């Protein structure tokens with residue numbers, strides 16, 4: 361067990377500060393939902409505060425990858441990216457649990473009332489959840505060593521597909537919930553992530569004339585975004 365959390369134990373001062381920052385961030389999101397947006401609606405405040413905190417943290421983790429490419433000297437702060445990603449996923453566990461408990465009264469099967477993600481955006485959420493679960497489980501120093509750097513990198517590239525699913529989940533499930541400060545922060549982070557990823561895709565894959573496997577996967581992802589944007593926002 362101690363080996364599993366070796367990295368976190370070595371760096372306990374940073375972990376503690378990050379934990380305090382995360383709890384304060386979530387408390388602010390919760391207070392905003394509970395006192396300002398929908399006063400006294402505890403289940404909704406819990407579901408949404410976890411949802412916005414989780415999605416914002418996961419977005420910030422991806423944004424830090426974009427920034428590290430602009431300023432490689434900051435790559436030494438890669439542990440901040442890991443903390444953002446793992447804490448973001450912990451918030452998302454809280455989100456999924458509170459949805460199951462308060463909306464579906466513990467009956468998980470209701471989440472799957474339709475398997476079509478356009479009819480039931482929770483399917484996008486479940487896909488994102490599964491991908492982020494794999495990311496979180498393979499994020500300890502111990503797991504990284506066991507898996508090996510090359511395979512770890514391949515597994516973690518799945519995050520682009522998980523993020524695609526998460527973005528379509530929160531853009532479509534309940535749009536009015538996005539038009540407030542918490543939503544604008546999430547939308548701004550999401551826009552910066554997608555714009556930054558596109559910029560680096562064109563710059564890096566373009567150098568090799570888009571001939572690598574990575575470039576093909578990148579094009580597939582862009583196609584997925586375009587097709588689903590059309591299906592969800594225009595063809596419905």
Ligand code: HEM
Pocket residue numbers: 404407408411412414415418452455456459463471482484485486488489526529530531532533534535537538546
């Ligand atoms: C098991 C998987 C998931 C389920 C069952 C689920 C379910 C839901 C439901 C029912 C809502 C609507 C809540 C409301 O309007 O009060 C919601 C909203 C939201 N979810 Fe999820 N979700 C899941 C995974 C995720 C993931 C992986 C993310 C992002 C990383 C996410 C981010 C959000 C956000 C930001 C909102 C609020 C924005 C909006 O309503 O459009 N969810 N989710």
